[in-house]
Amino acid sequence: MPTTATAVQNGKTQRRRKPASARRDDDAPIIPILARKVREVEAKAQRGKLGPTNRVKFQVIAFLVREERARVKADDAIADGVRAELLKRLDGVATILAKTAARDTSLIQLLEVDQATSPVARRMRRDWLLESGAELAPDELIITDAAPAAAPVVPPALAERQVVPEAIEARKLANPFLAPDLTMRAPKETPRRRLDGWELMGPLYKAFETGAGGGSATMDLPGVPEFDRVSPRGLEIMPHQSRFLEAVREGHRTFLLADEPGLGKTAESVLAASVADAYPLLAVVPNVVKMNWAREVKRWTPQRRATVISGDGEDIDAFADVFIVNYEILDRHLSWLSSLGLKGMVVDEAHFIKNLTSQRSQNVLALAGRIREQVRDPLMLALTGTPLINDVEDFDAIWRFLGWTNGEKPGAELMGKLDSTGMTPADKAFYPEARDAVISMGIVRRKKKDVAKDLPDKLVADLPVELDDEYGRSIRQAEKELGERLAARYRRIIDARGDRGLAPGQVDDDIVRLVAQNELEESKAAGTGSENVFTMVRRIGQAKALLAADYALQLQRSVDKVVFFAKHIDVMDAAEAHFAAAGLRTVSIRGDQSTPARQQAIDAFNTDPEVGVAVCSLTAAGVGLNMQAASNVVLAELSWTAAEQTQAIDRVHRIGQDEPVTAWRIIAAHTIDTKIAELIDSKQGLAQRALDGDAVDPQSSDSVQLSALMHLLRQALGAE
Known part of the structure; x- marks a missing residue:
């Protein structure tokens, strides 16, 4: 046991006196642990990935920082110089907590003194203290779970919105009592398990x-x-x-x-x-x-x-x-x-x-x-x-x-x-x-x-298109200006803090991420009112609309039915106008349709030989629909997630499809569109590792939006 471990006296946790030859960390062995944990939380927050586990970590770190600060100030055995150094290190941990909370304001409420009281938080605190060499009182070692309070199904805020259809009242009157489930029994008391104390x-x-x-x-x-004991006759x-x-x-x-x-x-x-x-x-x-x-x-x-x-x-x-x-x-x-x-x-x-x-x-x-x-x-x-x-x-x-x-x-x-x-x-x-x-x-x-060995493979083929008109040139200029704006922010930060030994041409990845994250948050807040990554991608979609529609038109003439996906309504409108001008009959699947109207459009596409193209919203038609009458998909606009793209393609690549499926992605060359396509493809690695056990190299867990902005900034700095 380290000499700095705490001793239990009168049921309380107390700190042992260290010998004069002890290392500096022996005065507060918990501080290196807190420093390591707070960096883990900070890294997750920078990527916008603060899940439940890391939120609990945040709580416990804040709690232990307060606890350790009070202990260091009150311990007369610590020399004044050592005390000042320890408090400075604790302030460093607290500063990272504050910066993390500023990035995710929902964390601020977790800084309250009484927050780290859940069984999970108390177990985490106990484990870290034991790791530091502390000896804890028996009541701190054994942590039990309080019985959860039954939450109402209908929260008070939704009470006034509840409806009970008359037909349901009739069902209740026909059988006013639910048949008791005789298999239900009072839950047996669960014995303590070896892992009960672990997070x-x-x-x-x-x-x-x-x-x-x-x-x-x-x-x-x-x-x-x-x-086959379950299928109805004929299936x-x-x-x-x-x-x-x-x-x-x-x-x-x-x-x-x-x-x-x-x-x-x-x-x-x-x-x-x-x-x-x-x-x-x-x-x-x-x-x-x-x-x-x-x-x-x-x-x-x-x-x-x-x-x-x-x-x-x-x-x-x-x-x-x-x-x-x-x-x-x-x-x-x-x-x-x-x-x-x-x-x-x-x-x-x-x-x-x-x-x-x-x-x-x-x-x-x-x-x-x-x-x-x-x-x-x-x-x-x-x-x-x-x-x-x-x-x-x-x-x-x-x-x-x-x-x-x-x-x-x-x-x-x-x-x-x-x-x-x-x-x-x-x-x-x-x-x-x-x-x-x-x-x-x-x-x-x-x-x-x-x-499904009989299911054909699917191919995603990129078709670069050149935006060589005035509108396309204005997009590239706006993209360049955005990169320069980000680079100017980066340089101001570097000038204010100094380059800290950066080699010529080298960039600080942490500052790149910080600048990109701030831009992304400002863009989300600004919406469509200013030039940002979201409005830029939308303009690229608008610029590609007729090019993508024309390709789909030519494709349809060769392969029969085609599914055309776009993200924005104006792109869909432009494509439908182009198809109509060419005399091509289409159906449309949008988010504002009624369910019967949508199903009628799907049925017409799958069964009517006169319908050549289904023009679909990437978000409204990307899940759950069966459009296997086609074997070709045109993606006029890119999604922000690999999952959304996969879901769209799989409206065609389904059981019953007997032809190879090809998804044609229309990519605006020499724009951020190219990088977004690359980023979407790289995002497949997470699911392949976690679900399929594939040996895929870990990729960044940053969002596509954040990664695209970081790319623009590095490009403006000459690092890419």
């Missing part, structure tokens, strides 16, 4: 972030059954779908179904509800796929009735088996849905709930919690082909929805699996075992190349 969420995320253990993130599934499920359904038949009830887009997750979910008899079933889905969900229910389980909830739900079938609602209106239906006796819940495109502060996520998690209170082992399915958008902690909300964790620690079942490994996060071998434990809870990830 485990961070290690679990790390296990996936590093792809620990390799291999695809798919639980062990039963073999393909000899007979047949694929082998990979039947294996998933066999797992449901054997009793597994929670799944993160993360198959690549186009492998039939909707059909699997509909059939899983039938196998598990999980009715009534609630499906929370994007608005654009509500109609498709109802059709899939009718197609795969014709004996069941589905109803789509729209608006205040006046037209719903209250006695239906499957209730389908979109995220945007879920808030007004929470009250009656929470009392309906749901036995299952599906969240489609589950990455929509990754932001835990959003009302959308809170609504979904509140309903999921109520279902688990009412039903033993309900069927809970989270569907998404792209569960990770920016950071591995995007898993957090999905794991909470499935009941695997509560955000602070693993649930009882997962904790049991982790405990059975016989290891702790201090053991390197713990991480592949931990990843496997989470996967065994119900992660199912299949890739098209593995399970």
Whole structure:
């Protein structure tokens, strides 16, 4: 034990006196630990990746800085000169905390004195003190979890918005009492486990972030059954779908179904509800796929009735088996849905709930919690082909929805699996075992190349176009001016602090990031009112609109049907006008359409030979739709995420497609468009490491917007 360790006297933690020959850190061995931890939090904050674990770290660092400062000031055994040095080092840690809080103002409230009181925070504090060599009192070593208070499904702010359709009242009158679930029992008291004292969420995320253990993130599934016992007459499920359904038949009830887009997750979910008899079933889905969900229910389980909830739900079938609602209106239906006796819940495109502060996520998690209170082992399915958008902690909300964790620690079942490994996060071998434990809870990830051998490969081909008119030249000039503006900010900072030994032509990456981050935040606040990276990319899209439309027109004449994706309405408008002038019949899929109108457009594209092009919004039509009548996609504008691009292409690259699929990306040469395309491609690495276990070199976790601005700045400084 180090000589600076604390001793326990009268049940209190106290500091031992050090010998004169001790090192400087012996007076405050916790300070190097705090310095290391605060740098970890700062690095995450700079990338906009402060998830729950790092927010708790922030709390504990602030708490320990205050605690250690008070101790150093009061310890008479510390020489005045040493005391001044220690306080200066603590001030350095506090300064980084303040700068981090200034970058993310939601952290400011975590600086309150009474914030670091959750069990997770107290465990983290205890572990750091033990690492520093402290001896703690028994009441500090044993930390128990308080029983969580049951949160209402309907928060007070939404109470006035609640509606109860008349048809639901009729259903309640027909059966005023929910049938009791006789399988529910009072929860058994969970025995203390070896890992109860460890902070485990961070290690679990790390296990996936590093792809620990390799291999695809798919639980062990039963073999393909000899007979297809679930498909209705005239239909047949694929082998990979039947294996998933066999797992449901054997009793597994929670799944993160993360198959690549186009492998039939909707059909699997509909059939899983039938196998598990999980009715009534609630499906929370994007608005654009509500109609498709109802059709899939009718197609795969014709004996069941589905109803789509729209608006205040006046037209719903209250006695239906499957209730389908979109995220945007879920808030007004929470009250009656929470009392309906749901036995299952599906969240489609589950990455929509990754932001835990959003009302959308809170609504979904509140309903999921109520279902688990009412039903033993309900069927809970989270569907998404792209569960990770920016950071591995995007898993957090999905794991909470499935009941695997509560955000602070693993649930009882997962904790049991982790405990059975016989290891702790201090053991390197713990991480592949931990990843496997989470996967065994119900992660199912299949890739098209593995399970659909008859599905053709897809190719993304870039088509550079030259913006050589006056408008194009003005874009390049604006891009140059933005880079020079960023470079001027960079130089002012360097001049103010000095170059600190930078070699000629060398740039300070930390300052580059800081300048780019500030520009990005200002751009988001300014919106379209000033020239910034967002308005510049939009202008590039406008400049490419007719070029992309003309290419799609020529392509359509050679290959028949084409799907044309754009991000902005004015680009779509320009393309449709161009197609109309050429006499080409098109359909349009936009965010402001009603669900029936959207489905009618999709059906016309897939079945009417006269319809040559579907002009689609990248955000409104990028998920859940089946447009496999085409095998060619034109991406007129680039997305800010690789996931959004993948989702768009996979509207065509789906089961049933019998031709090679090619996505043609229209790239504005000699502009930031080229760099954005490169950045989007580099973002594939995170999901490949975390979900597929591929040996892909780690790429930057910065957003595409931030990386693009850093590129512009380096280019203006002559570093690229």
